[in-house]
Amino acid sequence: MLKSIRNLDYTIIFCRDIEAMKHFYRDILGFPVSRDSGTWVEFQLGSVRLTLNSRGSGYDGVREHHGAPLLDGAGLQLAFRVAPAEVDSCFDELQQKGVSILQPPTTHQRTNHRTLFFKDPENNILEIYAEV
Secondary structure, three states: OHHHOOOOOEEEEEEOOHHHHHHHHHHHOOOOEEEEOOOEEEEEEOOEEEEEEEOOOOOOOOHHHOOOOOOOOOOOEEEEEOOHHHHHHHHHHHHHOOOOEEEEEEEEOOOOEEEEEEEOOOOOEEEEEEEO
16 A cells, blocks of 8 residues: 555654764754654654664664765755745854855745755755745
């Protein structure tokens, strides 16, 4: 019954340094922690959970497949939607917190999106965007 799948419940990021990642998502981005077991940290964002998992921890038969971490490239990209006026406000706040920006707020005519790109401590690409 694979056709019955209709929702993505959570996304898991495998982390080399879960404490640095937790600090970034909790203290820099301000995401609320809903669960923290040390090697597994969940943030509830609306109806989706963003989860950090220490690389090599978790279920037997699965953790062995986490693989080697990427050292200088992105493993994933996450996109967070906000209201149009909030893209620039998020940019200002990220700059005040010392976050390195990949691309400042830009309006893309082709997609009708206003976007802002930056990285987390493990080089994953994060996007804050609005439909304009």
